[in-house]
Amino acid sequence: MLEVKNLSLFFRMYDRAFKRQDLKVISNLNIIARPGEIIAVAGSSGSGKSLLAHAILGILPKNAFMSGEMLWQKNPLTIKIQKRLRGKEFALVPQSVTYLDPLMKVGRQVSRSKDTTLNLFRRYQLDESAASLFPHELSGGMARRTLLGAALAGNPKLVIADEPTPGLSQDLAENAMAHLREMANNGAAVLLITHDIDLALRFADRIAVFYAGTTVETANAQDFANESHLRHPYSKALWRAMPQNGFEPAPGTQPYAGALPQGCLYAPRCPFATPLCINAQPESRHLRGGEVSCNHAD
Amino acid sequence: MRIEAKDLEFGYNNNNNKNINNKNINKNNNKNKNKNIISRLSLTVDSHERTALIGPSGCGKSTLSHILAGNLKPQSGQVLIDNKPLPKHGFCPVQLICQHPEKAINPRWKLGKTLTEAWSPDAQFLEAMGIEKAWLNRYPVELSGGELQRFCIARALAPQTSFIIADEMSTMLDMITQAQIWQALLRIADERGLGLIAVTHSMELAKRVCSRVIEFESLME
Numbered sequence: 150m151l152e153v154k155n156l157s158l159f160f161r162m163y164d165r166a167f168k169r170q171d172l173k174v175i176s177n178l179n180i181i182a183r184p185g186e187i188i189a190v191a192g193s194s195g196s197g198k199s200l201l202a203h204a205i206l207g208i209l210p211k212n213a214f215m216s217g218e219m220l221w222q223k224n225p226l227t228i229k230i231q232k233r234l235r236g237k238e239f240a241l242v243p244q245s246v247t248y249l250d251p252l253m254k255v256g257r258q259v260s261r262s263k264d265t266t267l268n269l270f271r272r273y274q275l276d277e278s279a280a281s282l283f284p285h286e287l288s289g290g291m292a293r294r295t296l297l298g299a300a301l302a303g304n305p306k307l308v309i310a311d312e313p314t315p316g317l318s319q320d321l322a323e324n325a326m327a328h329l330r331e332m333a334n335n336g337a338a339v340l341l342i343t344h345d346i347d348l349a350l351r352f353a354d355r356i357a358v359f360y361a362g363t364t365v366e367t368a369n370a371q372d373f374a375n376e377s378h379l380r381h382p383y384s385k386a387l388w389r390a391m392p393q394n395g396f397e398p399a400p401g402t403q404p405y406a407g408a409l410p411q412g413c414l415y416a417p418r419c420p421f422a423t424p425l426c427i428n429a430q431p432e433s434r435h436l437r438g439g440e441v442s443c444n445h446a447d
Numbered sequence: 448m449r450i451e452a453k454d455l456e457f458g459y460n461n462n463n464n465k466n467i468n469n470k471n472i473n474k475n476n477n478k479n480k481n482k483n484i485i486s487r488l489s490l491t492v493d494s495h496e497r498t499a500l501i502g503p504s505g506c507g508k509s510t511l512s513h514i515l516a517g518n519l520k521p522q523s524g525q526v527l528i529d530n531k532p533l534p535k536h537g538f539c540p541v542q543l544i545c546q547h548p549e550k551a552i553n554p555r556w557k558l559g560k561t562l563t564e565a566w567s568p569d570a571q572f573l574e575a576m577g578i579e580k581a582w583l584n585r586y587p588v589e590l591s592g593g594e595l596q597r598f599c600i601a602r603a604l605a606p607q608t609s610f611i612i613a614d615e616m617s618t619m620l621d622m623i624t625q626a627q628i629w630q631a632l633l634r635i636a637d638e639r640g641l642g643l644i645a646v647t648h649s650m651e652l653a654k655r656v657c658s659r660v661i662e663f664e665s666l667m668e
Contacts, residue, residue, distance in 0.1 A: 160589075193621045194593025244592065244619075245549055286459060289546045289615065290504025315618035316546060318504050318648045344621050347651075390622040392651040398626035402577045 151182040151205065151226075151307055151338055156217035158197070158204060158362075171214075174200055174406045175362040176414075178217070179433065182307065182338040187329060189341045189349035189370065191387065192359030193403045198342045199244055202309045205340075206241055207231030221307075240305035244312045244342070246292040249284040249299075256280025259298040269298040272328065274321065289316035297325055301332065308332055311342045326352040346373055346391060355439075358384045361403050361414040368439040380441035383415050413443070421445045448494035448529055448609050448642060450515065450541060455524035457510060458483030484510050485521070487668040490661070494609065494642030497633075499653035501646075502663030508646045509546060511663070512614045515644070516543035528610070538565065542603035546615040548595035552587045559583035562598055566605035575631045576601045577624065593620040600628060604635055610642040617652070629656060 158175035175197040182188050190198050203209050205219065207228050219226040221234070235241070250258055259280075260266040270277060273294040284292060293316050301308065310329060314322040322345070330352050333339045343349050349356055350373045358366040358381060366381040373379065376388045386399035401418040404410060412429050416422040425444055433442045484507040492498050502508050513519040515526055517533040526533050526541075533539060545551040552561050562568065562583065573580070576597050587595055596616060603611060611632070617625040633656065636643050647653050653660055 191621070194619065194624055195591035196621075199591070246547060247549060288505040288507075288509060294504075312619060316504065316615055316648070318502075319650070321504055322648070344619065344625075346622065387622045390626040392626075392649065392655040396626050396629070396655050398623050398630060402579070405579050405581055407581065 150184060150222060152220040153178060153180045154218040158200060158213060158215050161212045161214060172406050178363050180357055180364060182340045184336050184338045185333055187333050187339040187341055187353040189343055189353035189356045190359055191343060191346055191349060191356055195403060196359040197362040198359055199311050202241060202311050202342060205309060206235045206239055238306045240300045240303060240308050242296055242300040242310040242313045249292060249295060251284050255282050255295050259295060259302060265302050269302060273298055293317055301328060306337055308337055308339045314345055314348060322348060350374060361409065363414060366439060366441045380436050380439060380446040381443050382419050382421060450492050450610055451527040452488060452490040452515060453524050455485050455488040455514060455521045456483055457485040457514060457521045488666045490666050492642060492644055494640055496659050497643045497657045499645050499647055499657035499660045500663060501660060506663050508663055509614050512543055512612045512646055516541045516612055538607045540608060541610040542608045543612045544599050544603050544614060544616040548592060548599045551599055552595055554587050557584055557586060558598055562602055565602055568601055577627060593624055596620060612644045614646045
């Protein structure tokens with residue numbers, strides 16, 4: 150089981166000569182990934198979803214600093230443990246297809262042993278001849294499937310899939326999700342970062358909604374079937390923006406990491422914001438089988 | 448305006464290597480069967496219609512987008528815009544928004560330079576696209592994929608543009624940003640009478656945004 154408690158993360162940057170600036174990109178974030186379960190992380194682009202993934206694996210850039218706690222099977226996740234586990238017990242499906250080695254043929258990048266390579270190729274409907282291609286010869290969807298194959302070839306206990314489905318057609322995306330589901334059913338903990346709420350709804354157990362570097366709501370996946378079951382105004386706005394639910398975007402943008410509001414991070418865009426919301430960040434609380442950080446959720 | 452593709456042929460064949468008698472190369476060629484990605488493909492799209500292009504992964508949608516935007520030359524056939532071939536130099540009126548923004552942006556340029564590569568958008572436009580002023584001074588590695596994609600879209604919407612090809616442009620964005628960007632793009636497209644071809648895997652999006660849906664396979668004879 151992976152527990153992330155009160156994680157904050159900032160980048161230290163130097164503006165001009167000695168002018169130091171700390172840019173807080175994740176603040177007081179809590180998330181738990183349990184074995185046998187897929188937890189989907191949805192939310193705004195640039196809300197720190199990929200950074201969370203990289204923080205868990207210990208592959209953040211050097212100017213990133215963290216506070217808070219990360220526990221793996223009840224033990225603190227230190228850099229040493231991260232180094233030992235990643236690539237073996239921890240698997241990452243990276244977000245960008247540029248993570249493929251441009252100078253290595255696809256077959257070798259996926260391979261652990263010859264059998265598994267062929268099985269994975271078959272599972273992801275990649276032609277066997279694709280094994281002898283270089284990444285630049287692949288289409289976006291093929292590269293995506295290669296990344297999935299390479300990450301899931303071993304037998305990881307924690308899978309972090311960072312947007313594994315863009316560029317995949319509906320049936321291939323479902324195929325990939327079914328694979329993740331299967332890994333979860335075999336006892337792995339799966340952290341799925343995705344924008345595709347439709348897919349998350351069908352394959353995940355819980356959905357955590359991120360906004361501006363913090364979790365605003367953790368809901369059961371089923372709650373996303375209906376707007377009224379959601380708790381946080383941002384989750385509701387996400388729901389309404391789906392093409393099948395009106396395609397209605399909420400106005401405004403997520404606050405820039407350097408200029409976060411003092412109170413609730415969603416308050417500047419929230420139609421229900423009151424002085425209470427603007428002055429202090431609402432605490433996370435239990436509500437209808439989920440968790441929400443909002444003063445007005447009921 | 449109308450964009451027309453006639454009898455396009457495209458494949459990554461190593462035909463130039465025929466005279467090299469290296470077994471390995473031949474073997475590789477046989478494996479890939481020298482199959483063309485695109486063969487005898489024709490397509491006509493008017494600027495008043497919004498077209499969705501759909502098809503399975505790896506079938507050649509992105510390759511076709513690159514050919515229509517003049518980034519790749521077809522082995523035979525041609526792309527005409529208002530019965531004239533695409534210009535060989537200067538600004539191409541067909542602009543492509545790529546699937547992977549991190550591959551379409553110079554990693555060594557600050558984003559302000561990338562943005563003004565083709566034109567200089569005003570502050571109001573940047574706000575409509577959801578681009579923060581502070582981002583202009585940062586390097587691409589410091590921004591998320593969705594943030595970078597907004598730069599690619601803004602860059603493509605120069606006044607000289609008459610056709611936009613959006614190749615899976617919004618899949619890496621959250622739902623709200625997706626809706627915001629599509630609505631901004633559609634509004635600008637309406638104002639300026641831009642044509643739009645959207646390559647997508649999401650039927651929901653195609654239904655919502657487009658007036659016509661083309662299946663890639665149906666284009667080839």
